[in-house]
Amino acid sequence: MEFTHGTPCWMQVEFNDLDSGTEFFRRTAGWEIPPGDPAMGGYAIASIAGKPVSGIWPVPAEESEPDAIDVWISVDKIESALARVKELGAEVIAMDGVEIQQVMELGKQVFLKDPSGAHFGLWEPITFNGIDVMMVPGSPFWFEHLSPDPATSAAFYANAFDLDLVNHGDEYWTIKVPGAPADAYGFAFPQQDGNTKATWFVSLFTDDLDKSADLVRENGGTADEEFVDMGEMGRFTYATTPAGVPYGLWEANLDGMD
Structure with a gap:
């Protein structure tokens, strides 16, 4: 699936208890969830019928953050999109001191807090657009x-x-x-x-x-x-x-x- 600039393209569920959280969505939404990738901090991509539906992120113990569901918005050019949202009052939540992160060959991302305090991400796709299944149960x-x-x-x-x-x-x-x-x-x-x-x-x-x-x-x-x-x-x-x-x-x- 392709997403227009400025529209949601991805969701990510963050768990403190990874085993319990993933089992919940397996049973209630029918998600297929593989083991996390150690090279990506345990990150996994949940799917339905083999098509990506959500990110799965195990919250590092040292972060003490609650479970959450976050949303990423697709953008054509992340540098200009980031400049625009910052101009309008958004604040970057830097990861490892870096604003824009290259995620292997998949794309580029930055995580932010909007003026209301809600967290969201920007995603510039390279080889990975985001959600690839909609209008089916669990998507x-x-x-x-x-x-x-x-x-x-x-x-x-x-x-x-x-x-x-x-x-x-x-x-x-x-x-x-x-x-x-x-x-x-x-x-x-x-x-x-x-x-x-x-x-x-x-x-x-x-x-x-x-x-x-x-x-x-x-x-x-x-x-x-x-x-x-x-x-x-x-x-x-x-x-x-x-x-x-x-x-x-x-x-x-x-x-x-x-």
């Missing part, structure tokens, strides 16, 4: 940025990547690539009580929300029992991993989203 379906000020966050990303910003009312915004038939990603207030921290949020596709929610609960996670009726777009529920990382499950009516 990423919709990306959202949640923050206490979604309008400001939406404007940051629209300005950073020169994309169109659409307001849908009820404090919800989407980014749209000019000329594209569908929106690329959304911006909203955090929906769960007590959660005011800005973060990226990923919803996974499911063709059976009841079954997927049950699997999450059976494997130590949580899933709201009251599903959200999205009308023609299907049904949705909030879920968390056993470590408490939030994500979504979306039984999408693809015909209703044309």
